[in-house]
Amino acid sequence: MKRVSVDIGGTFTDCFVAWDSHCIESKALTTHQNLALGFNEALTNACGDLGISERELLSQVDSVRYATTLGTNALIERKGPRLGLLTTAGFKSSVPLTRAKGYATGLPHKQQMDVPNAQRPDPIVPIPMIQEVRERVDYAGSVVMPLDEDSLRESLRILVDKGAEAVVVVLANSVVNPVHELRIREIFLEEYPGHLLGAIPMLLSHQVAGRKGEYVRAMSTIIDGFLHQVMYHGLGTLELNLRNAGYEKPMLCNHNSGGMAQLNSTDALQTVHSGPVSGIAASEHLATQTGLGNIVATDMGGTSFDIGIVVEGGVKHYDFNPVIERWMVSVPMVHLVTLGAGGGSICSYDRMFKTVQVGPESAGSDPGPACYDRGGLKPTVTDADLMLGYLDPGHYAGGFIKLNPRRSKQAIEEHLADDLDLPVVEVAKLIKSTVDANMANGIARELRTRGYEPENFTTLAYGGNGPLHACGIAKALGVKTILAPPFASVFSACGAGNMSQLHIHEMSTWTVLFDANRQVFFSDYDFFNGIVEQLEARGREDLVRQGFTPDQIGFRLELDMRYGNQRVETAVVTDLNRITGPEDVIRLIEQFFARYGERFGEGSQTPEAGVRINTIRVCAYVEHPGIQFTGIRPVGPGLPPPAPVTTRDCHFVGVDGALATPIYDDAALTAGTEIDGPAIVVTRATTYLVEPGWRFRAAEQKAVWFTAIDSIPATTRSLS
Structure with a gap:
């Protein structure tokens, strides 16, 4: 196996090269202005270890895989096109109101406790760029009001005249019947063909998110449209860089769903947080191959500290309505919790509690911590580690980065030591104990809110700073052992190389497996099987387009189920791809019963309230050989x-x-x-x-x- 996988983080670009029996780890500072430069430097370092040229390596590898924070940075910096939104008449205020939760969504925990003083995020689509369309489809997919095409043409003209560079279409209940969204695209292409307006992209919400929920589906499509341009140019630059270096195969992009695909089959929204998710995927492979059981994956890099859970048995924890930046979206994403506790996290004086506060702001890679001697003036966790003697100033990052202890000492003195009235070393100890406690608290909170205890999990400490703080995290967490996994410093990049090509398609449904009022079981098997077949066909089409044959493609069926009208849904992975009779219905109910008991405690199940499927989800995948642990x-x-x-x-x-x-x-x-x-x-x-x-x-x-x-x-x- 010959493979290159890259994790482009906020501070470092990690590169992992599998070259037959050799596994090479390499790092370089992330070059945000042109991600290809940081990748080239990291790859050059790896090639030096192998004794070959970059062109020779890239001409022989079977794939190059990227996980990147490009989309995350674009959202933070608001770098994107001017968007126009078309929505069903009467729903114009859905996006600006943000379900009335927009004040707190995405804010740190402390700020969420002070919602009256919170500020809504600046809108991605301003209100003047939202136009209504006269049409209506009901919850079952029946057309209640036909599309008013004359009104639509006028709304399109208004958006184009106002300078829309991309248009997103979000119609009520379009996931059940997308006929009006599809017709809107036809009319748009009739009115404004590509040769007139430079091919303004139009995104249809039912193709981006397959579940009901107008606001979250709208935000999924809006963010996808907003990131489309920057991702197209940014990842296109990376692919062009590979072409110039002799790599002729399609570039692969890691997805936050736990899979990957070629660039031409990747939505911009799928790349957000793909780097940390790659580390969770590597943790899952490690647990499966070595029998470690339950694992909590912790990635301490230069910018953040990411936490993920891998439960024995292969059941993934997904966020089906994750928060990206300040917005809730409707895409299945591997569950991830991010804390501002990386090596570059800035340390400040907390005047209320008269102690040190670590993060969430980060010094990043430019200028970086004060000791990088690149212009950073504020103290960071890395500066504290240097003052405590843990880092070698002349051999940090293999000697590629020279550290300046004098800068660290000066930054801690100016910003912390005077207020705390402590020597620099004592302040550095306080920083270390604070960041270790923050990370341990984050792990404990994440596990215990899901009904788990830390001692029942193996804690992995990886990322560039994970092994440096492993003992401190373990002490604060109250566990006696902690594991720095193989290739710990580039473990997420290693995980990017182990992922399979995968596409997830889902559809909202109202499928009652057991009706408690009528005391009857579900019997419309053709309806259920038809949805599964439709989702399988979409996944098969995705993978065939990327060069695979149908016999190489596997499918996994997942169902979001609930008892009666409970708000909480539980994801059930089943090996039943079709329902053929009552025994299959009973089997699904039993699988849900067992999964619910594992999650909420045996005896908490309430089948007498009825059992319902709210979402049918099909994962289409092609397995790839990976690194064996x-x-x-x-x-x-x-x-x-x-x-x-x-x-x-x-x-x-x-x-x-x-x-x-x-x-x-x-x-x-x-x-x-x-x-x-x-x-x-x-x-x-x-x-x-x-x-x-x-x-x-x-x-x-x-x-x-x-x-x-x-x-x-x-x-x-x-x-x-």
Whole structure:
């Protein structure tokens, strides 16, 4: 297998190259003005390790896969075209009102508690750019009012005259019957063919989001339209860069649904948060292949700290109405929680509580932390780690970035030390303990609100800063072990290379499997099977268009089910692709019963209220071979550590004064090596910090376990 996968983050561009039996990790600073530059630098570094040229490598790899934050940045910076919106008459205010929840949606938790002082986000589509269309389709798909085509033509002229660069169409109940949305596109092309207006794109909501919910479907289509241009040019530039370097195959883009596709089969909305989702996909592969069971995936990069959950058995946690920036949308996205707790998170003085506040603002890659010496003036988590002695100023990121301790000291003194009346080192300790506690609290809150306990999960700590803060997170979380997985510093990029090509299509439905009032079971099997066949056909078409044959394509059926009129829906993955009789209906109800009990506790099920399917979802996929994770669990007695390359004075939370700390290099990653803290293992890609009271144990593929020494049996402890 020869493959390149890239995760373009807010601070670093991570590159993972699988070259037969070699796996190469590489990093470069993200170049936001032209993402191709950062990718080229990271790829050049990887090629240097392999001893080949970039052109030779790209001419032989089977695929190049991208996960990028380009869409996220475009939303934050409001870089996009002027949009026009066509909607059903009477629904003109749906988007501006934002379901009356727009004040708080997407805000940090503290600001959500102060909704009266919150501000609505600036609208993507201003009110003057919203036009109504006279038409109506009811909930069952019946046409109540035909489309007024004369009124439509006038509305289109108004939007074009006002400078619309893209048009989105969101009609009520179009997911059940899209006839009017399709007719609008026909009329638009008649009135304004591409050769007249430069092919203004028109997006139809039923093709972007398949579930009911007018506001969230509207925002899904609006954001997709808003990002269309910047994603087309940004990813097009990346693809052109590959062409110029000798890569002739289609470029693949990772999706936030947990799959990937070619660029010509990717919606802009699907790329948002695709980088962190790739890390969750890698965690799922790791859990499946090594039998680790339940996993909580934590990615501490330069900009943020991302949390995802992988439950044993392969049941994914999806957000079916995720929040992107400040808007709720209606696309299935792998569940992800993001905290402003990365290495570049800016630290400030909290005057109310007279302590340190970490994030959510980030210094990014330009100018970056103060120690990068690129013009950053505010202290960050990385500056604190440098002051505590954990980072080597001359060999950070393999020596590609030289750190300036004087800048870190100056930034902490000016912005924090005077207000706190503490020495710089004590302030740095406070920063570290605060960020570790924030991350641990985020993990605990995410697990416990879903009915899980942290001790029943294996916590993964990856990303460029994950292994550096692993022990601190574990202590604050109250767990005794934590795992830095293989290729920890570029684990999300590794996951991007392991994804399968996948497309998800869904449709809202009102399918009552058991009617509690009439005491009857569902019997319209042709109706249900017809929807499944239609969704399978759309997924098959997507993948055949990308060069696959129908026999290579697999399908997975997922159903959003609920008891009676409950608000809460539970996703059920079933191996039944068709319903052929009463026994299949009973089987679906039993699968829902079991899944509901796992989620909310056995005995909480209420089948007497009735059972209903609200959404039918089909995942069409083609499996690809990926990196195999093996030998992750420690086996046999530990090996003594190699000789340290040097010793450095380091400061630790809860320890007075500096401790002489041995520093190790890559040799410490030999499988079986055990090192008791305090110790530091420095590699080109990341830094492993072993705090006092913890043990470092290396496993296969450069995986590392951190274990609290007081939890290790005395007979085992004496071997080291």
